[in-house]
Amino acid sequence: MADRQAFMxxxxxxxxxxxxxxxVQPPSETALSLDPxxxxxxxxAAANDASERSDELMDALARSAAxxxxxxxxxxxxxxxxxxxxxxxxxxxxKTVVRSAHELLxxxxxxxxxxxxxxxxxxxxxxxxxxxxxxxxxAFHAEMGVTGADYAIAxxxxxxxxxxxxxxxxxxxxxxxxxxxxxxxxxLPSLDELFTLRRGAFYxxxxxxxxxxxxxxxxxxxxxxxxxxxxHGPGEVHMVLLE
Amino acid sequence: xxPKTGDFNRAAASALADADVQRNMRGLYDGFHMAxxxxxxxxxxxxxxxxxxxxxxxxxxxxxxxxxxxxxxxVERAGGKVFFAKDADEASRYILDxxxxxxxxxxxxxxxxxSEEMGLNARLEEAGxxxxxxxxxxxxxxxxxxxxxxxxxxxxxxxxxxxxxLLQEEIGGPRYERAEDLTAAAREQLRGKFFEADMGxxxxxxxxxETGTLVLVTNEGNGRMCTSMPKVHVAIMGMEKVVPSMEDMxxxxxxxxxxxxxxRLSSYVTLVNGVRRDDDVDGPExxxxxxxxxxxxxxxxxxxxxxxxxxxxxxxxLNACPVYRKVGGHSYGWVYSGPIGAVVSPxxxxxxxxxxxxxxxxxxxxxxxxxxxxxxxxxxxxxxxSDLAEGxxxxxxxxxxxxxxxxxxxxxxxxARPWMLRLANRLARLAQRPLVKDGRLRKLPPPLSAWTRHRxxxxxxxxPFRDRWRSELRKSRRDG
Ligand code: SF4
Numbered sequence: 001m002a003d004r005q006a007f008m009x010x011x012x013x014x015x016x017x018x019x020x021x022x023x024v025q026p027p028s029e030t031a032l033s034l035d036p037x038x039x040x041x042x043x044x045a046a047a048n049d050a051s052e053r054s055d056e057l058m059d060a061l062a063r064s065a066a067x068x069x070x071x072x073x074x075x076x077x078x079x080x081x082x083x084x085x086x087x088x089x090x091x092x093x094x095k096t097v098v099r100s101a102h103e104l105l106x107x108x109x110x111x112x113x114x115x116x117x118x119x120x121x122x123x124x125x126x127x128x129x130x131x132x133x134x135x136x137x138x139a140f141h142a143e144m145g146v147t148g149a150d151y152a153i154a155x156x157x158x159x160x161x162x163x164x165x166x167x168x169x170x171x172x173x174x175x176x177x178x179x180x181x182x183x184x185x186x187x188l189p190s191l192d193e194l195f196t197l198r199r200g201a202f203y204x205x206x207x208x209x210x211x212x213x214x215x216x217x218x219x220x221x222x223x224x225x226x227x228x229x230x231x232h233g234p235g236e237v238h239m240v241l242l243e
Numbered sequence: 244x245x246p247k248t249g250d251f252n253r254a255a256a257s258a259l260a261d262a263d264v265q266r267n268m269r270g271l272y273d274g275f276h277m278a279x280x281x282x283x284x285x286x287x288x289x290x291x292x293x294x295x296x297x298x299x300x301x302x303x304x305x306x307x308x309x310x311x312x313x314x315x316x317x318v319e320r321a322g323g324k325v326f327f328a329k330d331a332d333e334a335s336r337y338i339l340d341x342x343x344x345x346x347x348x349x350x351x352x353x354x355x356x357x358s359e360e361m362g363l364n365a366r367l368e369e370a371g372x373x374x375x376x377x378x379x380x381x382x383x384x385x386x387x388x389x390x391x392x393x394x395x396x397x398x399x400x401x402x403x404x405x406x407x408x409l410l411q412e413e414i415g416g417p418r419y420e421r422a423e424d425l426t427a428a429a430r431e432q433l434r435g436k437f438f439e440a441d442m443g444x445x446x447x448x449x450x451x452x453e454t455g456t457l458v459l460v461t462n463e464g465n466g467r468m469c470t471s472m473p474k475v476h477v478a479i480m481g482m483e484k485v486v487p488s489m490e491d492m493x494x495x496x497x498x499x500x501x502x503x504x505x506x507r508l509s510s511y512v513t514l515v516n517g518v519r520r521d522d523d524v525d526g527p528e529x530x531x532x533x534x535x536x537x538x539x540x541x542x543x544x545x546x547x548x549x550x551x552x553x554x555x556x557x558x559x560x561l562n563a564c565p566v567y568r569k570v571g572g573h574s575y576g577w578v579y580s581g582p583i584g585a586v587v588s589p590x591x592x593x594x595x596x597x598x599x600x601x602x603x604x605x606x607x608x609x610x611x612x613x614x615x616x617x618x619x620x621x622x623x624x625x626x627x628x629s630d631l632a633e634g635x636x637x638x639x640x641x642x643x644x645x646x647x648x649x650x651x652x653x654x655x656x657x658x659a660r661p662w663m664l665r666l667a668n669r670l671a672r673l674a675q676r677p678l679v680k681d682g683r684l685r686k687l688p689p690p691l692s693a694w695t696r697h698r699x700x701x702x703x704x705x706x707p708f709r710d711r712w713r714s715e716l717r718k719s720r721r722d723g
Contacts (some may be wrong), residue, residue: 003327030487210470
């Protein structure tokens with residue numbers, strides 16, 4: 001606490017103030033000036049707008065995702081989605097696929113679809129310490145990770161994944177290939193709606209510990225500005241759009 | 244890393260003469276710079292975003308104590324710890340103590356300019372802790388024992404061949420040629436470290452005050468590794484990185500990323516809120532945020548330099564700068580380079596030791612043109628020049644040199660008196676006679692010789708403009 005008081009005092013000295021800013025009025029440029037009480041309404045309006053424009057948004061997402069480096073597949077049924085994932089896993093000669101516990105994946109019978117072709121599917125869920133270690137090992141050696149998504153963003157071609165009880169941070173990180181399954185209902189027009197919803201989650205008390213916004217494959221241009229994919233994260237990424 | 248900011252002229256000359264460096268820098272304009280241009284063009288209301296972001300940064304910096312306090316409370320509410328460090332040493336000591344208390348042997352690190360500024364790796368090594376840089380470019384310069392060449396692309400100056408030699412020496416095995424294979428080799432080398440490490444250290448692109456959210460922007464995925472694998476996550480952050488609201492992030496991410504690389508979004512934007520929750524599958528058990536001043540309050544205290552703290556570290560001003568693109572990052576002698584480095588480095592180290600940096604610019608304004616938060620770097624460089632010349636508060640000396648003061652005094656006297664100016668003119672015409680060739684002065688005597696080392700100077704005209712003006716005027720009256 002002493003560190004904090006001294007630090008703040010020196011900032012105020014530098015700013016030529018001797019007391020904390022009595023009442024700080026956020027200017028209209030920052031969203032902090034927008035009353036959190038309206039957040040719900042704004043978030044709902046954003047979601048409604050998105051559902052009305054969902055055809056257009058799905059098309060826009062497919063385009064922006066492809067240009068961000070995702071392999072985009074548009075499928076109309078759960079079986080088709082499972083079939084796509086199975087053939088993607090076969091393409092990378094997967095022996096083990098790790099997946100999140102997203103309900104969507106349960107309902108498409110992904111485990112059985114993979115087992116049919118001799119691929120082991122391992123669901124990463126919370127466990128004790130030793131269970132966690134074992135899961136890490138599995139994810140480290142898995143050839144592919146499969147997740148649902150919490151949001152997708154048409155503007156940028158991204159999916160957003162929240163880390164929570166059913167969703168490990170590592171499924172979409174450690175294996176060299178990642179498949180994200182995106183339902184129509186979670187597609188948002190732009191980053192702005194995403195952050196309005198996240199701000200709402202904060203005031204509802206369930207922001208959670210972590211969110212990743214993923215836009216295409218892991219990449220680097222650190223050697224002679226030559227683009228290379230698949231550095232520490234997955235180099236091959238698929239977005240399955242479920243119509 | 245000891246600053247060598249006083250060595251700009253010599254270092255720049257050697258970079259200019261280095262064909263490899265010149266070749267490796269060539270892609271910067273067509274690459275990053277043009278990508279930024281296209282991205283800005285494609286983003287709706289880009290210019291409004293810049294205005295808004297600038298206003299938000301200005302407000303936040305004006306009430307920095309308020310927003311840092313808000314941020315710290317929210318980080319703590321999410322189970323994190325916050326430490327405020329007045330300088331690099333305090334920040335490093337906090338991290339070293341923590342590492343000792345947790346028995347940390349290996350630290351994995353995600354790219355952080357502040358860590359470079361603090362010289363954190365050296366401190367960790369001294370304490371027997373192995374720091375492993377995991378950003379590919381940062382890993383390469385760590386192996387070479389260098390500072391970053393560019394804010395966004397630390398190993399910009401290295402050729403494939405140099406990287407190949409470096410990696411072969413470090414890892415052994417075959418010598419790879421292609422960027423893909425070199426990257427794969429580094430990946431394999433680093434992958435084990437992610438499992439071994441007991442601590443992950445990251446920087447911070449933003450800290451959202453309202454929610455206590457740390458925001459990290461990366462492309463390779465090492466930032467996600469550092470925030471997911473080890474038991475302890477430490478984020479170090481310059482105090483200026485705080486922004487008010489979660490809902491401001493759309494604006495800031497667009498501006499930062501599109502200005503930096505022209506991508507619509509980087510591969511990974513990671514938002515961290517404290518520690519893993521009880522029922523999370525994974526994530527660190529401890530989260531520490533270290534907020535660092537380390538000389539930033541000098542810029543805060545000077546209203547003319549305060550806007551340097553709005554910087555998002557996007558690197559666009561480096562790519563746009565005709566000086567940076569020629570002299571390269573290491574000429575600036577420390578961690579930060581390019582136009583913003585010329586402002587920030589002297590302030591974070593010492594202006595008298597970095598006297599050349601405010602002059603490492605032609606003041607063409609290209610940096611201001613591209614800066615996502617419209618920082619007026621040329622104005623600040625001029626401010627620092629005059630601080631040096633007039634013995635201002637940053638100059639470290641009570642006043643300018645005697646010679647400079649006398650010259651200026653003589654100048655003021657002469658220009659205010661026509662007869663003196665005429666006399667000076669006549670004397671100059673006489674004195675220059677042996678030096679003039681084709682109307683140009685090719686070699687001036689010291690102290691003016693620096694000017695003519697690389698260029699010529701126009702000779703004083705044989706007929707002063709005043710005389711010509713008068714006779715032209717007379718002629719046109721007569722003819723008219
Ligand atoms: S000064 Fe502006 S352009 Fe330069 S790095 Fe900072 S934000 Fe980017």
